[in-house]
Every structure is written in structure tokens, then in C-alpha cells.
Amino acid sequence: MVNLVISDLHVDVETESGPKQILKGVNLTINSGEVHAIMGPNGSGKSTMAYAIAGHPKYTITSGSVTLNGIDLTHLKVDERARAGLFLAMQYPVEVPGVSVTNFLRTAKTALDGQAPKVRTWVKEVNAALEGMQLDSSFSARSVNEGFSGGEKKRHEIAQLELLKPKFAILDETDSGLDIDALRVVAEGVNRFTSGGDTGVLLITHYSRILRYIEPDFVHVFVDGRIAAEGGKELADELEAEGYDKYVQAARASV
Amino acid sequence: MSIDTDIRCDKTPNVANAIETLASHLHPAASWVVADHPVPKGREEVWRFSPVKAFKALFSAEGEAGHLNWATELPDGVTLTEITSEQARELAVEAPVDRVAAMAAERAGSAMHLTIPADAELTEPVRISLSGTGQTAFGHLVVSVGNHASATIAIEHSGDARYANKTDITVGDGAQLNVVTLIDWDDAAVHGGQTSLRLGRDARVRTVSASLGGKAVRIVERANFAGPGGELEQFGVYFVDAGQHIEHRLFVDHNAPHTKSNVDYRGALQGQGAHSVWIGDVLIRKIAEGIETYETNKNLVLTDGCQADSVPNLEIETGEIIGAGHSSTTGRFDDLQLFYLRSRGIPEDEARRLVVHGFFNDIIRRIGVPKIQKRLLAQVEDELEIMTAPTTIAGAA
Numbered sequence: 001m002v003n004l005v006i007s008d009l010h011v012d013v014e015t016e017s018g019p020k021q022i023l024k025g026v027n028l029t030i031n032s033g034e035v036h037a038i039m040g041p042n043g044s045g046k047s048t049m050a051y052a053i054a055g056h057p058k059y060t061i062t063s064g065s066v067t068l069n070g071i072d073l074t075h076l077k078v079d080e081r082a083r084a085g086l087f088l089a090m091q092y093p094v095e096v097p098g099v100s101v102t103n104f105l106r107t108a109k110t111a112l113d114g115q116a117p118k119v120r121t122w123v124k125e126v127n128a129a130l131e132g133m134q135l136d137s138s139f140s141a142r143s144v145n146e147g148f149s150g151g152e153k154k155r156h157e158i159a160q161l162e163l164l165k166p167k168f169a170i171l172d173e174t175d176s177g178l179d180i181d182a183l184r185v186v187a188e189g190v191n192r193f194t195s196g197g198d199t200g201v202l203l204i205t206h207y208s209r210i211l212r213y214i215e216p217d218f219v220h221v222f223v224d225g226r227i228a229a230e231g232g233k234e235l236a237d238e239l240e241a242e243g244y245d246k247y248v249q250a251a252r253a254s255v
Numbered sequence: 256m257s258i259d260t261d262i263r264c265d266k267t268p269n270v271a272n273a274i275e276t277l278a279s280h281l282h283p284a285a286s287w288v289v290a291d292h293p294v295p296k297g298r299e300e301v302w303r304f305s306p307v308k309a310f311k312a313l314f315s316a317e318g319e320a321g322h323l324n325w326a327t328e329l330p331d332g333v334t335l336t337e338i339t340s341e342q343a344r345e346l347a348v349e350a351p352v353d354r355v356a357a358m359a360a361e362r363a364g365s366a367m368h369l370t371i372p373a374d375a376e377l378t379e380p381v382r383i384s385l386s387g388t389g390q391t392a393f394g395h396l397v398v399s400v401g402n403h404a405s406a407t408i409a410i411e412h413s414g415d416a417r418y419a420n421k422t423d424i425t426v427g428d429g430a431q432l433n434v435v436t437l438i439d440w441d442d443a444a445v446h447g448g449q450t451s452l453r454l455g456r457d458a459r460v461r462t463v464s465a466s467l468g469g470k471a472v473r474i475v476e477r478a479n480f481a482g483p484g485g486e487l488e489q490f491g492v493y494f495v496d497a498g499q500h501i502e503h504r505l506f507v508d509h510n511a512p513h514t515k516s517n518v519d520y521r522g523a524l525q526g527q528g529a530h531s532v533w534i535g536d537v538l539i540r541k542i543a544e545g546i547e548t549y550e551t552n553k554n555l556v557l558t559d560g561c562q563a564d565s566v567p568n569l570e571i572e573t574g575e576i577i578g579a580g581h582s583s584t585t586g587r588f589d590d591l592q593l594f595y596l597r598s599r600g601i602p603e604d605e606a607r608r609l610v611v612h613g614f615f616n617d618i619i620r621r622i623g624v625p626k627i628q629k630r631l632l633a634q635v636e637d638e639l640e641i642m643t644a645p646t647t648i649a650g651a652a
Contacts, residue, residue: 054598057590082600094595098613107609108599143613144595164599 002032002069002085004168004200009064011045011052019060022048024225026064030168030200037211037236038204040222041244046204047091049222050172054088055081068168083112085167089157089174096144101156102126104144105163112164129159132192134185150177158189169193170202175210187213208240223251282506282538285350289316289361292354301353304532304564306500309471312391313355313419313447320362321390323416328382332375333406338368338397346397347423348451352475356449359393359419366395369408373401373427380407380435380624387416387444395421402427402455409435409624412446420448428455428482434462435624440469449475454514456482463622464520465631466493466501473502473532480511487516490618492631494638495561497526504534505550509543518550521618523611523638524561535567535581544575554585555614608639 011023022045030036040046052059053066055078066073073081096104105126110116117125127137133155145153154174161169171190175183191214194201203214211219211233219235221228221244228247229235283301286292294314295302312318329335338346343366351357360366369381385394400406404427412418426432440446446469454460466472478487487507495501507516522531535550554563567581588610596606615635622628 056594077603078594078597079600079602079606082598088598090595090598094591096592096595096610096613098615098617099596099609104596104599104609107601107605108596111602111605112600143617160599 002167002198002200004030004086004202005065005067006049006053007065007067009049009052009066010062011048012060012062013048014058014060021062022059022225023052026225026227028202028220028227030202032167032200033194033197034217035194035201035203035214036218036220037216038202038220038222038227039206039208039236039239039244041248042206044222045225046222047172048225050088050091050170050202050204053081053170054078054086079111082166087161087164087166087169089154089161089169089171091173091176093145093148093153093157095146095148097146099144100141101144102140105140105160108160108164125163129163132162132185133159133189134182135159151179151182154178155182155186155189158186161193162189166199168200168202170204172204173206174203175205175207183210184213186210190214208236211236221247223247226251283352285352287344287350287357287360289354289357292351292357294354301504304534305473305502306471309445309500310355310447310473312417313358313445316358316362319391320364321392322363322394323385323387323390323392323412323418324414325367326384326386328379330377330379330381332372333377333381334368334370336368336370338366340365340395342366343368343395343397343423346399346425347421348425348453348479349423349477351421351449352477353449355419355447355473356421356475359421359448360395362393362419363395363421364393366397369396369398371398371400371404371406373404375401375404375406377404377406380409380433382409382411384411384413385418386412386414387418387440389415391417393419396423398422398424400424400426400430400432403429405431407433407435407623409437409627411437411439411627413439413441415441415444417445418448420446420450422448422450424450424452425481426452426454426458426460429457430455431459432461433623434460435622435627436462436464437627437630438464438466438469438472438474439630440472442468442470444469445471447471447473449477452476452478452487454478454480454485454487457484459486461488461621462490463618464489464491464503465627466491466503467634469501470498471500473500473504475504475506477506477508478516479508480514483511483513485511485514487514489516489518489520490621491520491522492615492618493520493522493531494634495522495524495529495531497560498528499526500530500532502532502534504532504536506536506538507548507550509537509539509546509548512543513545514543515546516548516550519618520551521553521555521614522563523555523557523614524563525557525638527560529561530564531562532564533566533583536570537568537579537581538570539572539576539579541572544573545577546579547577548579550581552583553614555611556585556587611635611639
């Protein structure tokens with residue numbers, strides 16, 4: 001059994017006025033075959049957690065650990081974390097001018113596998129993955145994310161998820177800004193990724209809408225840098241109906 | 256450190272009554288008379304970024320005045336003839352704007368005249384390879400491109416020399432011209448000069464300038480329009496290594512309505528004392544209604560000890576334009592780009608290579624002369640090879 005274990009995770013973000021604590025002790029275990037949804041109000045630290053686990057330079061893990069399959073990621077470099085099996089679908093994918101999608105994907109695949117993918121099958125795989133995300137094959141010649149619409153960037157992230165085949169994926173608000181058709185396409189991609197039962201997903205979202213298409217095994221409510229409540233799919237419905245107020249107030253009261 | 260400026264004015268206030276500011280320091284008086292251009296001391300506005308001592312041999316009316324060695328490939332119909340200095344002045348776009356260019360015209364003794372006839376559609380580039388073997392040389396080249404002609408001219412520089420050039424390129428109405436300038440001198444070479452372009456009505460011109468080698472290179476690139484509708488694109492790449500000075504001073508004079516210009520120069524600097532200068536002046540005259548211009552300069556600073564000076568200037572004398580803007584960026588690697596690539600498993604050094612390749616490929620792919628493209632891509636590889644150990648700046652995300 002492969003798992004991603006987040007233990008007592010504390011994270012600071014660098015700001016102009018010095019470091020600011022965002023995560024205040026997060027505990028979470030995701031086993032392969034599971035989909036966990038993290039929901040919470042803006043500013044609760046959801047994205048910070050995603051970036052910190054991936055190793056973004058702006059975030060510092062001050063204590064606690066994140067282990068993937070027993071390997072402590074917190075001491076690994078960004079690329080080493082990816083090679084350990086982690087993938088982050090970003091909320092704001094970065095434009096890399098002059099680097100073609102083809103070149104980028106081949107370089108990433110080569111780095112992850114330790115050898116170049118087979119030319120004949122790889123091109124087909126890339127085209128199929130792009131097509132699956134309703135990105136036409138002209139995208140492979142374009143610069144990474146440059147000039148892509150918001151929705152195209154998100155679909156490009158999921159195409160990468162399918163091609164790079166990580167063990168664990170963190171999807172950081174992949175659903176925001178997507179229209180309903182794009183949302184379905186993205187959800188189908190994620191469901192294909194999890195269908196083998198040997199991968200895990202941490203799905204960060206602001207809305208329960210995507211959970212109609214990707215069924216979570218667990219739902220966590222994230223408030224003020226901590227997990228405030230946990231439950232099954234029904235918790236998402238409750239949040240949809242009642243909002244986060246109850247949890248936000250409780251978090252305030254406990255300070 | 257990263258300094259970004261981005262100024263765009265899609266609709267400027269109406270300044271149609273403003274006085275033309277041609278007397279400003281940005282526009283030195285042009286003259287063929289050498290004495291009108293005193294020897295620069297280094298404090299003058301147009302020389303303040305330049306190592307004037309390095310150009311000493313090119314300021315002097317005395318001493319050796321040779322020529323570079325010429326090798327040419329001229330497609331059918333293209334002619335290259337020697338003309339007198341007087342004829343060259345008649346055919347030139349404009350007079351020299353600094354002493355080096357004035358010396359180039361004066362001391363060249365005569366000029367070379369390249370003509371591309373009207374309506375010619377060249378499938379092969381015109382190639383002019385200039386090389387030096389340590390001489391002090393002066394040269395004046397006049398290019399006349401006929402109406403509705405279509406051509407690519409590649410001018411390459413190699414070897415060792417102290418060289419001053421004056422180049423005038425007149426482009427006929429409706430013509431399409433690519434000009435590729437490759438400056439690939441040996442380490443000790445010094446090169447200064449002026450290239451002036453005039454675009455005919457509805458002409459389309461693309462220039463690509465690649466500056467790689469030489470101890471001190473200072474090129475003034477100027478352009479104006481002979482009628483409305485002209486479109487000018489100017490691209491540049493430069494690699495500046497330890498102890499090198501590479502300077503590009505651009506000036507686009509929007510002196511006709513409905514003209515367009517787009518300038519994009521990119522450089523990489525590495526090594527102690529590497530110094531790049533990019534000046535991008537654009538003047539939008541009162542008459543130039545309906546024009547559109549954008550200029551940008553990006554510098555990638557790969558190591559400590561480098562200096563990149565980047566100064567865009569816009570002078571706007573009419574608000575009746577489609578758009579005018581500029582931007583300038585000088586900095587280390589974009590940490591977010593590196594993070595994105597690395598988050599896909601790509602090791603840091605490989606990610607840097609991709610970013611540098613991407614930075615330059617954007618320009619190199621526009622050259623259209625495969626041999627030079629290949630040469631430049633190889634140069635990018637060389638630069639990456641000598642790129643020293645990465646330094647990251649904390650918190651620069």
C-alpha cells in the first residue's frame with residue numbers, strides 16, 4: 001500500500017514584512033486508491049499546503065513532515081519530489097516562452113523515467129492525452145502555457161497528469177474558472193488517473209461542483225491552517241448548503 | 256534583482272500642439288562633416304555607457320585606414336559596385352549621427368553599393384561576409400532595394416579588426432526585406448558604427464541582429480519611413496561574456512502615418528565585467544497618426560559581476576495613435592518558470608537550459624537563414640556550457 005502522510009505540518013510564507021505562518025499543524029493520510037477533497041474558505045491555507053508539499057520556493061516548512069511511500073519529501077528538492085511520484089496540478093500554471101509543449105513533456109518524461117520515451121508510442125500518447133483534454137494537436141508545438149486560455153491551462157495540467165503518471169496528485173483548484181463542459185472533461189481525466197486503484201488524489205477546491213463528477217472518499221474542511229472537520233461525501237453537500245461559517249466561527253472561538 | 260517596467264499607452268492625451276523635441280539629447284545632429292562630431296569624452300549622453308577608450312582608433316582622422324576582406328554570394332540580378340563617397344551621400348538614408356559613423360564614411364574613401372532590382376523575388380539570401388586580420392578598417396555600404404522586391408540580406412562579421420561602419424539601406428515601396436546582421440568577431444575586436452534604414456510606402460522590413468563576439472561593439476540602428484503603411488520589426492540577441500561590452504542603440508522615427516514598429520532585443524550576460532547596453536528610442540511625430548509601436552528589451556543575468564543597462568524612451572507628439580508602449584526586464588532566472596519545470600521532475604540544470612533555450616529560440620526562429628540559425632543555436636549551447644554553478648536568490652519568487 002502506497003500512501004502520502006502529512007504529519008503536523010507547519011508552513012510559513014515569505015512576505016515583504018517577514019515570514020508569516022499559514023499552516024498550523026496539518027495531519028492527513030491518503031492511501032492509494034483514495035480521493036480526498038479539501039474544501040475551505042479563501043485564505044484558509046489550502047493552496048499553501050499544495051505548494052509547500054511540492055516545494056515552492058516561497059513557502060518554508062518549519063516543522064512536521066510529508067512522506068510519500070515512506071520517503072520524507074521535505075528534505076528533497078522540487079524535482080526530486082516529482083521523481084518520488086508527486087504531481088501538482090497548479091492553480092496558475094506558469095508560462096514558459098519558447099519551450100514547446102512537446103519538448104517540455106519529453107524532457108519531463110525522460111527525467112521521471114530515467115530514460116527517453118519510445119519515439120513511436122510517445123507521440124501517439126501525447127496526442128491522445130491532448131485530445132482527451134480536447135486540446136488539438138497544434139498545442140504540442142506551442143510554448144508551454146503561453147497564450148493558453150485559463151481553461152486550456154487547466155486541461156493541459158490534467159493532460160500532463162495522464163502522461164507523466166505520478167503516484168499521487170494534488171489538484172489545486174483545477175476546477176475554478178472552468179465551464180461545465182471543461183469541468184466534465186477534466187473530471188474524466190482525473191477519473192481515468194484513479195481508475196487503476198494504485199494512485200491517490202488530493203483535490204483542493206472551493207466549490208462542491210466538481211465533486212459531482214469526481215467522487216471523493218473523504219472530505220476535509222480546511223480553516224485557518226488546520227483541518228477543522230472531516231467526513232464523507234455528505235460533508236461536501238452540507239458545506240454546499242450551509243457554507244463554512246460554522247467552522248470559521250468555531251476556529252475563531254478556539255483561539 | 257529583477258526590475259520590470261511596463262508602460263503602455265493605448266490612447267495618450269492629445270499633445271498635438273506640442274513642440275517637436277528634436278533638439279533633445281536623444282537626437283544628436285547628423286552631419287557628414289567629421290569636425291561636427293567632436294571626439295567623445297564619455298560624458299556625452301550618447302556615449303555615457305560606452306568605454307570610449309576602446310573606440311579611440313575609430314575616432315582618429317590619422318593612422319591606418321584599411322578595409323575589411325569581402326566575400327559575397329549574390330543571387331542573379333543583384334549587383335555590387337564601388338561608388339564614390341559623393342554618390343554614396345546622395346544615395347544614403349541620412350548623415351552620420353556620431354563621430355565613428357562620420358569617420359566610417361569619410362575614411363572608407365569610397366563606398367560599396369548593393370542593389371536589388373524592383374520586383375525581384377530572391378529565393379536565396381544575399382550574403383556579405385566581412386572579415387578582419389587585425390587591421391583598422393572603415394566601410395560604407397549603401398543598399399538600394401527596389402519597389403516590390405523581396406529579399407534577405409545577411410551580413411556577417413568575423414576575425415579581428417578595429418572597424419567603423421556606416422550602412423544605409425533604402426527599401427522601396429511595397430518591398431519586403433529581411434536583414435540579418437551577425438557580429439561574431441574574435442575576442443579583441445572593436446566595432447562601432449551606424450546602420451540607417453528607410454522604409455518605403457507599405458514596405459515590410461525585419462531585421463535580426465545577433466551580437467556574439469568582440470571586445471567592444473557599439474551599433475547605432477536607426478529607422479524612418481518614406482511614406483505611410485510601412486512595417487518594421489527589429490529583433491536582436493546578444494551574448495555578453497566576461498570583459499565584453501555590447502551596445503545597441505536603436506531609434507525608430509515614426510515620421511509617417513499608419514506605420515508600425517516592433518522591437519524585441521534579448522541578451523544573456525555572464526562573467527566579470529560583462530556589460531550590455533540597450534537604448535530603445537521611439538519618436539512619434541505629430542504627423543504620425545494611426546501608428547503602432549512596441550519595444551522591449553530582456554536581459555538574463557546568469558552570474559554576478561555583470562551589468563545590463565536598458566533604457567527605453569518614447570517621445571509622443573500625437574495622441575491619435577493605435578498604441579505605443581515599451582518594457583524592459585533585467586534579472587536572473589524566473590523562479591516560477593524553474594519551479595514549474597522542476598515540479599514535473601526536470602532537474603534544475605536541465606530546467607535552466609530549457610528556459611535559456613526558450614528565451615532565445617523565440618528570436619532565432621525568425622531569422623530565416625538556416626545556416627545562421629544553426630550557428631546561433633550552437634552558440635546558445637556554448638553559453639550554457641560555460642554557465643557557472645547556479646545561484647538562486649532567496650525570495651525572488
